[in-house]
Amino acid sequence: MTIATTNPATGEVERTFDPLPEPEIDRRVGRAADAFRSYRRTGMDERARWMNAAADILDAERDRAAALLTREMGKTITAARAEAAKCAAACRYYAEHAAGFLADRPADAEAVGAARAYVRYQPLGPVLAVMPWNFPLWQVIRFAAPGLMAGNAGLLKHASNVPQTALFLEELFRRAGFPEGVFQTLLIGSGQVERVLRDPRVRAVTLTGGEPAGRSVASVAADELKPSVLELGGSDPFVVTASADVPRAAEAAATSRCLNNGQSCISAKRFIVVEDVADEFEQAFVERMRALTVGDPMDESTDVGPLVSEQGRSDVEDLVADAVKQGATVLCGGARPPGKGWYYPPTVVAGVTPDMRMYHEEVFGPVASLFRVRDLDEAIDLANAIGFGLGSNAWTDDPRERERLVDDMEAGQVFINGTTTSYPQLPFGGVKRSGYGRELSREGARAFCNVKTVWIGHGAESAESDAPTE
Numbered sequence: 001m002t003i004a005t006t007n008p009a010t011g012e013v014e015r016t017f018d019p020l021p022e023p024e025i026d027r028r029v030g031r032a033a034d035a036f037r038s039y040r041r042t043g044m045d046e047r048a049r050w051m052n053a054a055a056d057i058l059d060a061e062r063d064r065a066a067a068l069l070t071r072e073m074g075k076t077i078t079a080a081r082a083e084a085a086k087c088a089a090a091c092r093y094y095a096e097h098a099a100g101f102l103a104d105r106p107a108d109a110e111a112v113g114a115a116r117a118y119v120r121y122q123p124l125g126p127v128l129a130v131m132p133w134n135f136p137l138w139q140v141i142r143f144a145a146p147g148l149m150a151g152n153a154g155l156l157k158h159a160s161n162v163p164q165t166a167l168f169l170e171e172l173f174r175r176a177g178f179p180e181g182v183f184q185t186l187l188i189g190s191g192q193v194e195r196v197l198r199d200p201r202v203r204a205v206t207l208t209g210g211e212p213a214g215r216s217v218a219s220v221a222a223d224e225l226k227p228s229v230l231e232l233g234g235s236d237p238f239v240v241t242a243s244a245d246v247p248r249a250a251e252a253a254a255t256s257r258c259l260n261n262g263q264s265c266i267s268a269k270r271f272i273v274v275e276d277v278a279d280e281f282e283q284a285f286v287e288r289m290r291a292l293t294v295g296d297p298m299d300e301s302t303d304v305g306p307l308v309s310e311q312g313r314s315d316v317e318d319l320v321a322d323a324v325k326q327g328a329t330v331l332c333g334g335a336r337p338p339g340k341g342w343y344y345p346p347t348v349v350a351g352v353t354p355d356m357r358m359y360h361e362e363v364f365g366p367v368a369s370l371f372r373v374r375d376l377d378e379a380i381d382l383a384n385a386i387g388f389g390l391g392s393n394a395w396t397d398d399p400r401e402r403e404r405l406v407d408d409m410e411a412g413q414v415f416i417n418g419t420t421t422s423y424p425q426l427p428f429g430g431v432k433r434s435g436y437g438r439e440l441s442r443e444g445a446r447a448f449c450n451v452k453t454v455w456i457g458h459g460a461e462s463a464e465s466d467a468p469t470e
């Protein structure tokens with residue numbers, strides 16, 4: 001894939017970039033390794049100062065960053081501004097909390113026959129981050145804010161269609177004051193990822209993206225015995241029980257499904273409704289999906305902009321066509337509008353069965369599958385019936401139903417009476433084919449750390465303890 005900015009609203013290629021030649025890739029990896037050696041010795045206060053400066057730049061230049069996102073991948077300008085603001089908040093969160101998350105953790109020295117025992121969290125070194133285009137700032141900050149605060153260096157291989165955002169991120173950390181080489185963008189194709197990951201100077205990898213990319217990066221990481229964190233796709237269930245506030249659920253359903261023009265791994269995609277409230281939900285949901293405004297992503301009144309690419313749109317069309325061919329019914333949307341740009345309308349498909357691709361696969365566009373079930377048991381079985389396990393949503397006002405849903409949904413997160421959202425304060429990640437490892441919160445700060453056990457025996461020196469205390 002060429003490295004280029006192609007505006008999804010017009011289909012026009014606006015800028016192209018040459019991939020870095022191999023000697024330059026090696027030079028940059030070397031620079032990351034050199035930078036890491038001194039950066040790991042910087043203090044938390046200093047790192048926090050730089051991270052807060054990055055947040056200030058993101059706030060001050062929110063409009064510039066947002067316009068870049070909209071032009072490169074088509075999200076609405078309102079969503080793009082919100083993404084930049086969320087990134088600034090995450091930088092501030094880690095500037096404030098990383099020292100606490102990564103402080104030495106005392107252990108019971110007596111139980112292990114030591115004078116002192118504790119755990120120290122130390123950075124691993126340069127970490128390769130392979131990131132997707134759908135939240136081009138946020139997905140990177142989600143790794144970089146905790147990763148850099150922990151003392152690692154970052155090497156970003158961003159999606160080939162968001163090169164200007166990738167360069168903005170490199171510039172962001174440099175301007176914020178992080179030492180040269182601590183965060184670098186590698187403008188490279190996916191074919192060059194293996195070479196970087198096999199480089200002994202690169203110590204770990206994090207990937208957010210699709211299953212094939214995840215599988216290939218994970219197998220190279222396994223072969224090299226390097227730690228990896230994978231956040232892959234999702235086809236999140238959205239269960240509505242008989243006790244739910246149906247109008248609220250329907251409103252949230254449409255918002256979630258069309259989030260980021262329908263291109264979010266944690267959008268609700270499969271709407272599973274208990275039959276007592278199925279008619280009411282269907283009517284309200286379809287009405288809200290129809291009411292969304294599709295159009296120019298630079299226009300503030302637009303709810304749903306174009307899909308990222310021509311291929312992205314035809315992938316969605318193929319899934320809908322396959323379902324319809326096998327007997328599913330389109331309740332709204334379902335056909336591309338005429339004209340330029342890769343637009344696709346909010347669509348609801350009913351009667352989806354296991355023979356259809358849409359039942360199992362992630363639809364990366366504003367298309368909902370709507371299912372009717374008898375009761376909560378059937379709803380949970382259907383929610384868990386596929387390979388993904390990223391987020392999950394359920395709507396209920398019954399405490400016993402709530403507990404069952406919390407216990408039985410096979411997902412990295414369960415949101416009750418709300419829709420799956422990533423917050424710096426909460427761990428984020430999936431189970432099953434949605435990946436492994438966790439980002440954000442305390443877990444994200446420790447994801448790329450050597451959890452080093454320190455055991456100090458009895459002796460004259462160890463009596464002068466400077467070890468952490470409970």
Ligand SMILES: O=CCCC(=O)O
Binds near residue numbers: 134138263264265421
């Ligand atoms: O696309 C998946 C991640 C979305 C998010 O973190 O909000």
